[in-house]
Amino acid sequence: MNLPAVSRSLRVLLCLVALAVLWPAGAAHAQDAPAGDAGEPTEAEETAEACTFGKAQAIEANGGPLGPSIWGRLCQVIDGAPAFAEGVEVVVSQDGEEVATATTDEGGVFVATIPENGVYQVAIDPETLPDGFSLTDEDRATLERIRVNLGDQQAIFRFGEDTRGQRDASDYLTTMAKGLRLGLILAVAAVGLSLVFGVTGLTNFAHAELVTVGGIGAFVLNDAGVPFWLTVPLAVVLGGFTGVANDRLLWRPLRARRMALLSMMVVSIGLSTAARNLFQIGFGPEGRRYTASSGQFERAYGPFRLTPNDLLIMAICVVVLIAMTVLLRSTRLGTAIRAVADNPDLAASSGIAVNRIVTVVWGFSGALAALGGILYGLSVNVSFDMGFVLLLSMFAAVVLGGLGNAYGAILGAVVIGIVQETSGLFVDTAYKFVVALAVLIIVLLVRPQGILGQRERFG
Amino acid sequence: MSWLSILALAVQAALGFQGASYALAATGLNLKFGYTGLSNFGHVGFLLVGAYGMAIAADNGWSIWVGFALGIGAAVVLGLLLGVPTLRLRGDYLAIVTIAAAEILRLVANARPSEPVTGGSSGITGLSGKLGFFEPNFIPSGSFGIGDLSFNSRQLWSMLWTWGAVLVATLLVRALVRSPWGRVLRAIREDEDAAKALGKNVVVFKLQSFVLGGTIGALAGAFIALDSGAVSPTRWIAPLTFAIYTVVILGGAGTIWGPIVGAVAYWFVLDVVDGVLNNLWFDVSDTTAGAVRLALMGVGLMLLMIFRPQGILGSKKEMLAGAR
Numbered sequence: 084m085n086l087p088a089v090s091r092s093l094r095v096l097l098c099l100v101a102l103a104v105l106w107p108a109g110a111a112h113a114q115d116a117p118a119g120d121a122g123e124p125t126e127a128e129e130t131a132e133a134c135t136f137g138k139a140q141a142i143e144a145n146g147g148p149l150g151p152s153i154w155g156r157l158c159q160v161i162d163g164a165p166a167f168a169e170g171v172e173v174v175v176s177q178d179g180e181e182v183a184t185a186t187t188d189e190g191g192v193f194v195a196t197i198p199e200n201g202v203y204q205v206a207i208d209p210e211t212l213p214d215g216f217s218l219t220d221e222d223r224a225t226l227e228r229i230r231v232n233l234g235d236q237q238a239i240f241r242f243g244e245d246t247r248g249q250r251d252a253s254d255y256l257t258t259m260a261k262g263l264r265l266g267l268i269l270a271v272a273a274v275g276l277s278l279v280f281g282v283t284g285l286t287n288f289a290h291a292e293l294v295t296v297g298g299i300g301a302f303v304l305n306d307a308g309v310p311f312w313l314t315v316p317l318a319v320v321l322g323g324f325t326g327v328a329n330d331r332l333l334w335r336p337l338r339a340r341r342m343a344l345l346s347m348m349v350v351s352i353g354l355s356t357a358a359r360n361l362f363q364i365g366f367g368p369e370g371r372r373y374t375a376s377s378g379q380f381e382r383a384y385g386p387f388r389l390t391p392n393d394l395l396i397m398a399i400c401v402v403v404l405i406a407m408t409v410l411l412r413s414t415r416l417g418t419a420i421r422a423v424a425d426n427p428d429l430a431a432s433s434g435i436a437v438n439r440i441v442t443v444v445w446g447f448s449g450a451l452a453a454l455g456g457i458l459y460g461l462s463v464n465v466s467f468d469m470g471f472v473l474l475l476s477m478f479a480a481v482v483l484g485g486l487g488n489a490y491g492a493i494l495g496a497v498v499i500g501i502v503q504e505t506s507g508l509f510v511d512t513a514y515k516f517v518v519a520l521a522v523l524i525i526v527l528l529v530r531p532q533g534i535l536g537q538r539e540r541f542g
Numbered sequence: 543m544s545w546l547s548i549l550a551l552a553v554q555a556a557l558g559f560q561g562a563s564y565a566l567a568a569t570g571l572n573l574k575f576g577y578t579g580l581s582n583f584g585h586v587g588f589l590l591v592g593a594y595g596m597a598i599a600a601d602n603g604w605s606i607w608v609g610f611a612l613g614i615g616a617a618v619v620l621g622l623l624l625g626v627p628t629l630r631l632r633g634d635y636l637a638i639v640t641i642a643a644a645e646i647l648r649l650v651a652n653a654r655p656s657e658p659v660t661g662g663s664s665g666i667t668g669l670s671g672k673l674g675f676f677e678p679n680f681i682p683s684g685s686f687g688i689g690d691l692s693f694n695s696r697q698l699w700s701m702l703w704t705w706g707a708v709l710v711a712t713l714l715v716r717a718l719v720r721s722p723w724g725r726v727l728r729a730i731r732e733d734e735d736a737a738k739a740l741g742k743n744v745v746v747f748k749l750q751s752f753v754l755g756g757t758i759g760a761l762a763g764a765f766i767a768l769d770s771g772a773v774s775p776t777r778w779i780a781p782l783t784f785a786i787y788t789v790v791i792l793g794g795a796g797t798i799w800g801p802i803v804g805a806v807a808y809w810f811v812l813d814v815v816d817g818v819l820n821n822l823w824f825d826v827s828d829t830t831a832g833a834v835r836l837a838l839m840g841v842g843l844m845l846l847m848i849f850r851p852q853g854i855l856g857s858k859k860e861m862l863a864g865a866r
Contacts (some may be wrong), residue, residue, distance in 0.1 A: 286634040337848065345581055345633045349791070350847045352784050357840030360833040368829055475645060478638045486634070513653030520642040527639060528627045 134158040134165050136192075138237070144192040152235045153205055154194040157187055159242030161215050167191025168213050173238075174206045200231045205238040216242055256386045258505050264393055264462065266480075266500020267400035270493040272455025273477040274407060275326070275448025281424035281487035282444050284344045285334065288351040290452060290477065292358040293329075294470030297322045297453025298460035299366055302373060311375035315457055319450045326449020330442050355471070362467035370464035396458045403454065404493055407447075411489055420444055424487060476503065476516075479523040485533030494534060498522070548817030550690035556810040558697060562704035563766050564808065568789040568801035569711045570758030575787070576795035577719055578751040579731030581633045583783055584624070584640030587647045588756040590778040591616035592763025594651060597666040597773040598659060599673070606673040610764055617760030620647075621753035629748045641780055652775035665774030675699075675768045700769045707765065708802060711758050716798045718754075727751055731796070781836065788843045794856030803854050812839070 136156040142149060144156075153175055157168035168191050175183040175195045182203070185195035197203065206225040209218055218224055219241040229238050276290045301318035305311050333354070337347055379390040411417035422430040423440045431437045452470075459469060466472075480499045484491025499519050506518035526534070555561060567589055574580045595613025599605070628639045651660040660666070670676055679699040685692040693701065718724050726747050729737040738744050767773045785808075793804020812835055819831045826834070846853065 280634075286637065342848075346847055346851060348581070348634060348637065349787065350844050352787070353840045353843030353845075353847065355840070356781065356784055356843065357837045360837035360840065363833040364830055364837070475642055479642065482635065482638055511653060511655050513649065513655065517646050517649050517653075520646050523642055524627075524639055527631065527635065531631055531635065 134160060134242075136237070136239075138235075141192060141194065141237070144188065144190050145194050149194055149235045150196060151199065151231075152194050152196045153183075153203060153229060153231065153238050154192070154235060155205075155238040155240065157191040157193070157207070157212075157216075157240055157242070159216050161243075166213075166215065168216050170213075171207055171211050176204050176206070177201060197231065200234070203229045203231065205229050207240060218242060253383075253386045253388065255505075255508065257388045258508055259501060260387045260389055260393070262501035262504030263497065264389075264397055264500070265504055266497035267397055267404070268455055268458045268462065269473065269476055269480050269500050270496035271400050271403055271458065272452050272473060273480045273492050273496050274404070274489050275444075275451040276477055277481045277484070277487055277489050277492035278420070278424075278444050279448045280481070281489070282420065282427070282441050283334065283338065285351065286344075286348045286486075288348065288474065289329070289355040289358060290448070291470035291474035292355055292362070293322055293326060293449050293452035294456035294459070294473060294477075295359070295362055295467065296325050296449070297456030298465045298469050299362060299456075299467070300453065301457045302366075302371055302460065302465045305373050305375075306371075311373050315454070318457055319453050322453020322456070323446045323450035326445040326447070326452070327442055329449065330445035334445075335438065335441070359468055359471055366467045368467065370466040372464050373461055376461055376464070392461055396462055399454075399458065403451070407451070408490065408493075416440075416443065476500075476519060479519055482533055483523055483526050485535045488533070488535045491533055491535035547690040548814060548821070551817055552810045552813035554691055554693070555813040556806040556808075557701075558693065559700045559704055559765075559769050561805045561809045562701055562708055563762050563769070564786065564789050565708045565802045565805035566704060566711060566765065567759050567762035567786050568793070568805055569708060569715060570755040570760075570762065571786050572755075572790050572793075572795060572797075572801045573715055573718075573751055573758065574755035576790055576797070576800065577715075577724065577731065578727045578748060578755075579633075580629070580748060580752060580755075581637045582640045582752065582755070583637040583780070583787075584642070584644030585756075585759050585786055586778050586780065586783040587624075587640070587644030588617050588620065588759035589763030589766065589782070590644070590647050590651065590775075591620055592760030593767035593773045593778070594660060594666075594763075595760070596673070596764045596767040597661075597669055600669040601661070601666050601672075603672065606675060606768075609673060610761070613760045613764045614757050617756045618753055621756040622749070625749045625752040629745055629752060641783070644778070644783065645780065648775050648778050651778075660775070661773075663775060665772060667772040669767055669773070670769075670771040673768065700765070704765045704769070707761055711761070712798060712802065715758075719798070723747070723750075728796075784843070785839060788839055788846070790853075791843070791846055791851070792853050794853030797853070797855040800853060800855045807854065811842075 134156075136158065138149075138154075141154045141156075145154075155173075157171055158165050159168070160166070167187070167189070169187055169189045171187045171193075173185050173187065173193045173195055174181060175185075175197060183195040183197055185193040187193045195205075204225055204227055209221070209224045223241065226238055226240070229236055272294050273290075275293070276287060279285055279287055279290070297318050300321045301311070301314040304314040304317055309317070333350075334347070337350065342350075375392065379392050381388045381390055384394070409417075411420060419430070419435050419440050420443070422433070422435055423437055423444075427437050430440075455473075456470060459473060463469075476499055477496075480496035481492045482495070483498060484493070484495030499522070502522050503515050503519040507515045510518060567585065570588065571582070571585045574582050574585075592613035595611075595616050596606075596609035599609030599612055624640065624643050628636055631639065650656055652663050654662050656662060676696055676699055679695060681695040681698050681702075683695045685694050686698065687693055719727065726737060726742050729740070729742070730744055730747060734744055737747075766777075789804040789808045790801060791804070792808055793800030793802065815835055815838055816831060819826045819834060
C-alpha cells in the first residue's frame with residue numbers, strides 16, 4: 084500500500100467518524116425543533132408517569148370491588164404536577180343508547196357500572212372540564228370502542244401535550260445499538276459475498292439464498308426438537324456445504340467454459356429465483372420464529388435497552404468477524420485467498436491451487452451467510468425470502484466498502500446498518516431503506532470504487 | 543380440462559395483452575442490454591414511472607395524453623439522473639445501482655408520506671374510467687375466436703394499442719440499430735475501449751440508448767396501468783425485471799424481433815405450466831402454483847444462459863456481454 088492511498092483511506096475513515104458523531108446530533112436537533120418549548124423530554128416523561136393509573140388504585144378510590152364497570156381517572160400534568168378533574172360527567176352508551184353515567188370524585192376517578200361485557204362508547208363533555216385541562220386530541224372526547232371482556236375495563240382519556248413522540252438520549256443510543264446489531268449481522272452475511280467476488284469476479288445474487296439456507300436449516304432442526312443453540316453450528320456447516328456444492332456443481336464448470344462474468348451474474352439471478360421459490364413451496368409463505376426468540380424482553384444495559392439475544396448476537400458477530408480478519412491476515416490460507424483475489428494467474432503460477440482456494444472461499448461464504456441468516460432470523464423472523472430482503476442491503480454494504488474487499492464489506496455493512504436504523508429517527512420510517520440505498524448511490528458517485536476499494540479494481 | 547384448452551389458454555396469454563406488454567418492455571431493455579451491453583437491472587423502475595405517470599394523470603383528471611407525456615417525461619428524467627452518474631460504472635456495479643434505484647422508487651411510491659400523490663400502499667384505482675381508454679373502442683362487444691382461444695372486445699382494444707406500440711417501437715429500434723448510431727452502440731457492447739479509441743463519446747451514446755430504452759419501458763408501464771385500470775406499488779419489484787431479462791435472452795438479446803418472440807414464448811410456456819398445475823390429480827394452491835412458475839422461470843433462465851445464451855433468434859457469433 085503506498086502513502087497517498089493510506090492518507091486517502093484515513094481521510095475517508097475520518098469522514099465516516101465525523102458522520103457517525105454528527106448523525107445522532109443532527110437527528111436530535113431535527114427532533115427537538117417541532118417540540119419547541121415543551122421542556123426537557125426526560126422531565127416530561129417523568130411527570131407523564133404521575134398520571135399513570137391502575138386497577139388497584141381504582142379499587143382503593145372506589146372503597147371496594149369495582150364490579151362490572153368502566154373506570155378511569157381524568158388527570159393532566161399541569162405545571163409539573165398531576166391535577167385531577169373533579170365533577171366531570173362521564174357518559175357510557177352502547178349502540179347510541181345511554182347505559183350508565185358517573186361523575187368523577189375529587190381524585191378525578193370515575194366508575195360507571197355497566198350491565199354486561201360488550202363494546203361501549205365512553206364520552207366526556209370537554210366544556211365541563213376544570214380550567215387548565217385540555218384533551219391531547221380534541222376528537223378523542225368520545226372513546227368509540229371500549230371493549231369489556233373480563234367484567235371491567237379502564238377507559239383512558241389523554242390530556243395535555245402529547246409526550247409520546249418525544250425521545251430521550253436513551254432512545255437514540257438504543258437505536259444506534261440496534262443499527263450496530265443489524266450492521267454486524269449484515270457484515271457476517273455479506274463478507275462471503277465480497278470474498279467470492281474477490282476470487283472469482285462473480286456478483287452472486289444467489290448469495291441471498293445461502294443466507295436463507297442457514298435461517299431455514301436452523302428452523303427445521305429447531306422445529307424437530309434440537310435445542311436452538313445446537314442448531315447454529317449444524318446449520319452453519321450445512322451452509323458451508325451448500326456453498327461448496329454451489330461451486331463444484333455449477334460455478335466451477337461454468338468457469339471452465341470461460342463464461343462471461345455478466346452472463347454468470349444472470350445465471351445467479353436464475354438460481355436465486357428458482358431457489359427462493361422452492362423455499363416458498365417447502366417452507367410456506369409465512370414467517371416463523373425460533374424457540375430462542377420467545378421470552379425476550381428489553382432490559383436496560385446502561386443507557387441501552389436491548390434484549391439478551393441482541394447482546395449475544397452482537398458478541399457472536401464480533402468474534403466471528405475478528406476470527407475472519409485474523410484468518411485472512413495471518414494464516415497461509417488467508418494469504419493464499421488474498422493472492423488469488425489479487426491476481427489468479429499470478430497466484431497459480433506461484434504454486435497456489437486456485438480452484439481449491441476458490442472452493443474453500445465458497446465454503447466460508449456459505450457458512451458465514453448461513454450464520455448471518457440464523458442471527459437475522461433470531462432478531463426478526465425466519466421466512467423463505469429473508470435473504471432476498473437482505474440482498475440489497477448486503478450489496479449496498481459490499482459496494483460501499485469496495486467490491487471484493489472483505490474489510491470494506493464489514494465497514495460498509497456497519498455503516499449501512501446504522502444509517503438504516505437511525506434514519507428512522509428523523510425521516511418517516513418508510514424511508515429507512517431508501518436512505519441506506521441513497522447513501523450507496525452517493526458514495527458511488529463520489530468514490531466509485533467504494534471506501535476501501537482500490538482504483539484498479541474499478542473498470 | 544383437455545390439453546387443447548390448456549394450449550388455447552396459453553396461446554391466449556402469449557398473443558394477448560400479457561405477451562404484448564412484456565414484448566414492449568423487453569424491446570426497451572433489448573436496446574439497453576442487447577445492443578449496448580448495459581446491465582440495467584432497474585428496468586422495472588422505468589415501467590413504474592410510466593404506470594404512475596398515467597395513474598397520477600387520471601387521479602388529477604388530466605387526459606390520457608398528459609398521462610403518456612408524464613410517464614415518458616419522467617422516464618427521460620430518470621434515465622438522465624440515473625445514467626449520467628452510473629454509466630461509467632462497470633457492469634456489475636451498474637446492475638447493483640440500478641436495482642437499488644428502482645427499489646427506491648418503489649419504496650417512495652409505497653410510503654405513507656407519498657399518499658397524496660401516489661396513493662401509498664393501496665395505489666391508484668379506477669384509471670380506465672377516468673381516462674376513457676376504452677371509450678373510443680369501435681370493436682363490437684362479444685367474443686371473437688375459436689373455442690377457448692377467444693378475446694373480448696376490451697381485450698382486443700388493449701391488444702390493438704399495445705401490439706401497435708410494440709410494432710412502432712420495434713421498427714424504430716430496427717431503423718436505429720441499422721444506422722451508424724446503432725453500429726456505435728454495438729461497438730461499445732463488443733469493446734468499449736476500441737469505440738473510445740475511434741473517438742466516439744462512449745458515455746453520450748450509452749446515455750442515449752439508456753434513456754430511449756427506458757422511455758420504451760415507461761410506455762409499457764403506461765399500457766399496463768391502462769389495461770389493468772389500477773396501479774399498486776407491489777407490482778414493480780425486481781423479479782419483474784428478471785422476468786423481462788428472461789424474455790430478452792429467450793428471444794435473443796441484440797436481435798430485432800427477439801423481444802417479441804421471447805415474450806410470446808415466455809407467456810406460452812408459463813401458461814402451459816399453469817394449466818398443467820391446475821389440472822393435476824391433487825390440488826395446488828395459487829401461491830404454490832405461482833412459486834412453481836417462478837421457480838421454473840429461474841431454472842429456465844439458468845439453462846438458457848448456460849446452454850443457449852443466444853436465445854431463439856440470436857446467432858452464437860454475435861453474443862452479448864463478452865467483456866468483463
